[in-house]
Amino acid sequence: MRSVADSLSFLADLAGRPPISVLAEAFHAAGHDLALVGGPVRDAFLGRAVHDLDLTTDATPDEILRIVKPLADAHWDIGRAYGTIGARIGGETVEITTYRSDVYDQASRKPSVEFGTSLEADLLRRDFTVNALALKLPELVLVDPSGGMDDLLAGVLRTPSTPEVSFGDDPLRMLRAVRFTAQLGFTVDDETRFALDEMAGRIEIISAERVNEELSKLLLSPAPRRGIELLVESGLAAFVLPEIPALSLEMDEHHHHKDVYQHSLTVLDQAIDLERSRQFDGAPDLVLRLAALLHDIGKPATRRLEPGGVVSFHHHDLVGSKLAKKRLKALRFDNDTIAAVSRLIELHLRFFGYTDGAWTDSAVRRYVRDAGPLLERLHILVRADVTTRNVRKADRLSFAYDDLEARIAELASQEELDSTRPDLNGEQIMAILGLAPGREVGEAYRFLLELRLEEGPLGEEEATRRLLAWASARPA
Structure with missing residues (x-):
């Protein structure tokens, strides 16, 4: 957090740079107030990077447009009904909103928008005191009607x-x-x-x-x-x-298992740490984080108390995948995100069979094929899912996954594993077998793909021989 003196100096420097300085002069010349408000002011004191330039004014949306148009490279009024005008000035994007004194219908999702005339009143209708701070322009006066600075410091x-x-x-x-x-x-x-x-x-x-x-x-x-x-x-x-609080499963004195809710939070923490160390662009990954948080939501529905104090969750990966798809759809996530998250949850247990015995090259190929473009995320999710306090067990799982990744890399260098395809494409299959497009071509393609996964690259000549043998053995 910056000191108050440093923060005010930072804000003064920000206000002196275009487009803020340009807008401040224009609004002042037009006889209107203008203030930098909310997040940018808060973040200046917190020492965080300031990205959004949010401004507020006593000018109406029509008056804002009249002032902004001559200065802007582009402008838009998509938020005009709520008093907000957006503009791009000198390569920077700003949003300018008329003071508001909204009235909410308690049964409605949306406010009845009413414009106000006072900066202080506008600030008092905001969500939290730390966001109810404003810097009046061009005079650089900090306005804090609700004690936001004290709360910011605390x-x-x-x-x-x-x-x-x-x-x-x-x-x-x-x-x-x-x-x-x-x-x-x-x-x-x-x-x-x-x-x-x-x-x-x-x-x-x-x-x-x-x-x-x-x-x-x-x-x-x-x-x-x-x-x-x-x-x-x-x-x-x-x-x-609701799937998250449901993870706090009831325990009894005879059947013991780890706290699934706390485990899921730990998996999320560990996935974020791995995301930062393994992902090249460094950007937070929403798909990965959703999958980490939701990966065990199938456990409550599959929990079974077995003899000997054992608790089982058979097929919780498949059940959880379906539940995640349903919940994310209800929350209006896009189809790509829903598909990726549900697929990661479906696959997150696949690796644990690797520790039971060495996988064949075919099994490794299938693992990569099934993960597809999600493979790096699956690597992170599976590693993050190890939360045991048993150091020997954790090390054994970590070494096993190191081995799996090494085998994937070795096979990939030999076979272009990321884009595993049969040795013959659809057109070649149709030409060899004399088929028109249809179901039979798809069956032949899947036969060749299975061969590719089982045995690796065969070459066109051997693939053709196998295809003809397969076709001749099929019923007419």
Whole structure:
């Protein structure tokens, strides 16, 4: 966190650079207020990088457009109904919003937008005091009507109005509180925490798309575990991601197993650590993190108490894959994300058969073939799934996976394993067998693919001989 003096110096420098300085002069000349507001001001004090340039003004959307048009390379008014005009000026993107004093219908997902005339009133309607900070331009005056600076220094999340009013106005703010605990490392004050517990059910009126956005931002934060724990403890998870609290399985004195909920959080932590060390671009991977968090959600439905105090979860990988697909679809995730996450969950147990005995080259090829473009993510997920405290067991599993990756690399260098295909393509099959496009061609292709996986590259001549022998042995 920057010192107050350094933060104010940073903000002054930011305000002196285009496009902020250009806009400040233009709005001042037009007789309107302008202030840098919310996240950029907060992050300047926290020492975080400032990406979004959010501004607020007493000018109406029409007046904003009149001021901005001569200065902008491009502008858009997609948020005009909510008072927001976007523009690109000198290569930088800014959003400028008219002061608001929204009125919410308690049964509605959306506010009735009303424009305001006061910066202080606009700040008091925001979600948390640490986001209710503004820097007036061009005079560089810090405006803090709700004690946001004190909360920023203390690392506390508190609402400017009572949390009951704030969360009643917009229940999504409850998920934002959860996200900020992970993203900023803050704690929620007692009054706000009590309101989270009491009002969790109100989240049901929020659209799945908005919930999706907040959950994704939470998972993409540097350390999401803290936020997920609050999500579960407050009761919010029961409404937006009920599979996670369900992982806290009941234990009894005769049947013992590890805490699946805590195990899943640890797998998420370990997957993030491996993601940072193994992924080249360094960007947070939403697909991987979703798969790590959800990989065991099939366990509650498959839990069986066996003789001798053993607890089994047979086929929880397949059940979990289906449950993840259903939940992510309900949360309006895109089809590619849903398919990738559910496939990783389906495959996450496949490796553990490797430790029972050496896999054939065929089995290694199938592992790679089934993972496809998800192979690196599967490597990370499988390694992260080892949370045992038994050092010898953990080392044995780690060495076994090292061996598997080495064999994959060796086979890949020999066979172009990532793009495993039969030695003959569809057109060649049709020409050799005299077939038209249809089911028989697909069957022949699958026969050759199985040969490729079992025996490696055969070459066109040998593949043709095998194909003809296969076709002649089939019933007419």
